[in-house]
Amino acid sequence: MKTSHDTLRLGILSTAHVHTDAYVGLLGGTHSVADGGARTWSEGLTAAPIPGVELIGVADADAARGQAFAARHGVRFFASYEALLAERPDGVIVCAENARHRDLVERAAAAGVHVLCEKPLAITTEDAEAMVAACAQAGVILMTAFPMRFSPVMTEVKTLLDRDGLGKVYAVNSANNGQMPARHRAWFVDRELSGGGAGMDHIVHLADLLRWYLRSEVTTVYARFNRILHADKVDVETGGLVMLTFTNGVFATIDCSWSRPLGYPIWGGLSLEIVGERGVVAADGFRQNLINYGSQDVLTSWLPWGTDADRAMVAEFVSAIREGRAPAVTGEDGLRAVEIVMAAYRSAESGQVVILPG
Amino acid sequence: MRVGIVGAGAMGMTHAAAWPCTLATLAGVVAKTPDLARPLADGYGCRVYPSLGALLPDVDVVDICTPTHLHHQMVLQAAAASKHVICEKPLARTVAQGQEMIAACRHAGVKLLVGHVVRFFPEYALAKQTVAGGSIGKPAVLRLSRVVFQPRKADDNWFVDFEKSGGMVMDLMIHDFDYARWVAGDVATVYARNILSGNPDAGVDHGLAILMHRSGAISHVEGSWAYPPPTFRTAFEIACERGLLAHDSAATAPITVYAHKQGERAGDVPLPASPLAESPYTTEIKAFYHAIAEDAPVPVSAADGLAAVQIALAAIESAQRGVPIALAPLPEVQP
Numbered sequence: 001m002k003t004s005h006d007t008l009r010l011g012i013l014s015t016a017h018v019h020t021d022a023y024v025g026l027l028g029g030t031h032s033v034a035d036g037g038a039r040t041w042s043e044g045l046t047a048a049p050i051p052g053v054e055l056i057g058v059a060d061a062d063a064a065r066g067q068a069f070a071a072r073h074g075v076r077f078f079a080s081y082e083a084l085l086a087e088r089p090d091g092v093i094v095c096a097e098n099a100r101h102r103d104l105v106e107r108a109a110a111a112g113v114h115v116l117c118e119k120p121l122a123i124t125t126e127d128a129e130a131m132v133a134a135c136a137q138a139g140v141i142l143m144t145a146f147p148m149r150f151s152p153v154m155t156e157v158k159t160l161l162d163r164d165g166l167g168k169v170y171a172v173n174s175a176n177n178g179q180m181p182a183r184h185r186a187w188f189v190d191r192e193l194s195g196g197g198a199g200m201d202h203i204v205h206l207a208d209l210l211r212w213y214l215r216s217e218v219t220t221v222y223a224r225f226n227r228i229l230h231a232d233k234v235d236v237e238t239g240g241l242v243m244l245t246f247t248n249g250v251f252a253t254i255d256c257s258w259s260r261p262l263g264y265p266i267w268g269g270l271s272l273e274i275v276g277e278r279g280v281v282a283a284d285g286f287r288q289n290l291i292n293y294g295s296q297d298v299l300t301s302w303l304p305w306g307t308d309a310d311r312a313m314v315a316e317f318v319s320a321i322r323e324g325r326a327p328a329v330t331g332e333d334g335l336r337a338v339e340i341v342m343a344a345y346r347s348a349e350s351g352q353v354v355i356l357p358g
Numbered sequence: 359m360r361v362g363i364v365g366a367g368a369m370g371m372t373h374a375a376a377w378p379c380t381l382a383t384l385a386g387v388v389a390k391t392p393d394l395a396r397p398l399a400d401g402y403g404c405r406v407y408p409s410l411g412a413l414l415p416d417v418d419v420v421d422i423c424t425p426t427h428l429h430h431q432m433v434l435q436a437a438a439a440s441k442h443v444i445c446e447k448p449l450a451r452t453v454a455q456g457q458e459m460i461a462a463c464r465h466a467g468v469k470l471l472v473g474h475v476v477r478f479f480p481e482y483a484l485a486k487q488t489v490a491g492g493s494i495g496k497p498a499v500l501r502l503s504r505v506v507f508q509p510r511k512a513d514d515n516w517f518v519d520f521e522k523s524g525g526m527v528m529d530l531m532i533h534d535f536d537y538a539r540w541v542a543g544d545v546a547t548v549y550a551r552n553i554l555s556g557n558p559d560a561g562v563d564h565g566l567a568i569l570m571h572r573s574g575a576i577s578h579v580e581g582s583w584a585y586p587p588p589t590f591r592t593a594f595e596i597a598c599e600r601g602l603l604a605h606d607s608a609a610t611a612p613i614t615v616y617a618h619k620q621g622e623r624a625g626d627v628p629l630p631a632s633p634l635a636e637s638p639y640t641t642e643i644k645a646f647y648h649a650i651a652e653d654a655p656v657p658v659s660a661a662d663g664l665a666a667v668q669i670a671l672a673a674i675e676s677a678q679r680g681v682p683i684a685l686a687p688l689p690e691v692q693p
Contacts, residue, residue, distance in 0.1 A: 170553045170560065170564060171551070171552075173578075175501070224576045226575065228497075229598075229599060230599075239498045239499040241568045255501060257498075260597075261597075264602065275553070280585055288634075307633075
């Protein structure tokens, strides 16, 4: 176990995901967004690097992409994942395309390296189960990147619920809408690599948040997907509505649609409204914005000033490694969210309600 | 054109206020009892009738503002007397009743308007018109929300009597079911959940529904009788191929009154608060700590503080004397 005085050495496996830019900034690299100003979750006030952590470098099977990334951020590039893992880092962040998470997580586990894996954990339940098992067997941490659990807005709601501020909770109306992400990274709409469209991309954050808030598991899933938005550009679903019921009787909807047009003032958002016995709490994880009204050639945009949740998430990964304990969000949490996504696809396919085994 | 209103509750009063804006004459009012009809009749200078049957011979149009379960029989009665009918929503408590009402009016050759008033709200009408104009393409994903408190009535609260009203889903969400269908076309499937179905004793209701339209569009409809009074908030988003239309009544309310209340209590000094990992006060103290520890310049200089004092004192002087005050440059304070 590392003590708090040792510098923790972390690496990044693959730079496929747009969030990689934010992570590298938190680990001491240069925080710069190169490709056309990706408006992501993390682009608030630039968070200070997490102290006591050293980024040993990034590896990427796509050498051109990885080298460009490394040069942009002033970090070392490893020509192979093996080469990075051979440096025996304490932990890695897996930022690969969704379909490649399993391979990289298993490699890290085999090397005895702790893992923080981007969401969704995997594109099939089988993959997610294998990843959880591999990390458990290797005795390494598997944490799923669900930053909303670390958002001060969302934790305040959690506190309110935990002190029974709403009484019995009855229902939740939630939405995680965004712009169609292909302009940031083409693989997001390539089914082979992403596993699906808006459903794969945007169900998991809220599915996880709801499990955490309600302390209850999902029992039934109903979903409807469509592909009207961007139908000419992509062959994955771009619109989706999901209804979940939980073992405690709560019902909740998730709107996972990529329904924010390019002219929208920000990448998207995540919000929910929880209805209980004593009233309603409505929370918006991305409301803390400054409005920058545009001119003829500059779109009006929202400039976020809220706390960057990624920083606390990565800090939790670091603390869990240091303290030799399970992280606040585990691989099992990632697996549960994947199961819900898979059930949503089955429901959308059949038009029927899918029951999850308890 | 002579009009008779049936029902003198909130809707009867609202419709009564609208008729004088036409050339029609408000001829009479029927309520459950003559006493209930009296204030409305007095207000508009028309007669109280003891029953719909008594009213019919004196009017050309019947405006039905009664509880839902009464619509069926009353529309049939009006149609049988060959009177045009405006009927509050929902049209009927069952589809079969509604079909019978439509057939009766068609057979009698009278017009039947169902009071889906949302279509006449300008923000909703404009959104429909914008989508129908085609400039932003086909609708794909709709979100419609209507959240209010549970309706109250001094006695006989038929709203909460499921048999009479159909509950929140039938009475409130029906507005947005109609609107979703108006914008995105016929509905093929509905999947819905509400509090009442699982918790009949909850005392409030909240419903969420997913509609699949034949066009392929999907709609999320939210209705609530679970908010505290006096909430009445409506919102929608209509995501189309080339644009997103959004409305939120809370964001477009042009007038907000912040009234002092008797006996209000709060902290001694207001402090702004928004959930953040680090309070701005902490950020400030840390910045000063680092300036001392690292012997660096402080981020807010004392000269900035002095300049602010000068502005504030000039503002006080200006307010007291009623003249603009020119500020002289402050000399640098020598250490």
